[in-house]
Amino acid sequence: GQNIDQPTEMTATEGAIVQINCTYQTSGFNGLFWYQQHAGEAPTFLSYNVLDGLEEKGRFSSFLSRSKGYSYLLLKELQMKDSASYLCAVRDSNYQLIWGAGTKLIIKP
Amino acid sequence: IAGITQAPTSQILAAGRRMTLRCTQDMRHNAMYWYRQDLGLGLRLIHYSNTAGTTGKGEVPDGYSVSRANTDDFPLTLASAVPSQTSVYFCASSDSTSSGANVLTFGAGSRLTVL
Numbered sequence: 001g002q003n004i005d006q007p008t009e010m011t012a013t014e015g016a017i018v019q020i021n022c023t024y025q026t027s028g029f030n031g032l033f034w035y036q037q038h039a040g041e042a043p044t045f046l047s048y049n050v051l052d053g054l055e056e057k058g059r060f061s062s063f064l065s066r067s068k069g070y071s072y073l074l075l076k077e078l079q080m081k082d083s084a085s086y087l088c089a090v091r092d093s094n095y096q097l098i099w100g101a102g103t104k105l106i107i108k109p
Numbered sequence: 110i111a112g113i114t115q116a117p118t119s120q121i122l123a124a125g126r127r128m129t130l131r132c133t134q135d136m137r138h139n140a141m142y143w144y145r146q147d148l149g150l151g152l153r154l155i156h157y158s159n160t161a162g163t164t165g166k167g168e169v170p171d172g173y174s175v176s177r178a179n180t181d182d183f184p185l186t187l188a189s190a191v192p193s194q195t196s197v198y199f200c201a202s203s204d205s206t207s208s209g210a211n212v213l214t215f216g217a218g219s220r221l222t223v224l
Contacts, residue, residue, distance in 0.1 A: 042218055043199070045213065
């Protein structure tokens with residue numbers, strides 16, 4: 001079966017750095033996505049990786065290793081507004097998105 | 110403001126009743142999707158449409174139907190609601206179905222409770 005694993009919840013301190021991991025087992029691979037979802041709101045797109053390596057976008061970076069079935073989202077200089085759930089999703093060989101259950105990130109002052 | 114509009118925002122429904130969740134986008138995206146989000150589970154695809162006039166079944170289609178009469182509208186109908194359909198429903202759209210990033214834009218969601 002297809003599976004996306006990410007930690008259920010993480011806690012970090014304002015101003016610090018946090019890494020949210022995602023491992024996947026899917027039928028084929030056509031890209032990996034990270035979305036941010038604040039409580040009670042819609043998911044919004046953060047990043048997209050299709051080749052191995054690091055994609056940097058401001059305070060957020062996303063890494064992909066296709067051989068290991070592994071990605072991480074790195075958030076630097078954490079702000080209180082970064083408190084949200086972070087969703088990992090993989091597009092499979094049928095170009096359908098398989099979603100992880102999300103990681104709830106709690107930022108403490 | 111360009112985006113996706115969903116209605117209703119929230120609804121409490123008696124089991125056995127028929128319910129239609131509305132979704133309208135103004136971005137002229139070809140593809141549209143309906144997902145449900147339940148605590149502890151990832152987003153699960155109910156139905157999708159790659160272009161106006163076509164629809165397809167997702168991971169959890171049973172008990173739901175959709176139509177895509179035009180580019181902008183993609184309603185989701187529960188013919189006879191059951192308590193297991195209590196969930197938050199998200200409509201989404203994208204301007205490509207395969208190549209490229211194919212980023213999804215989501216509506217604000219419809220919270221449905223079936224009693």
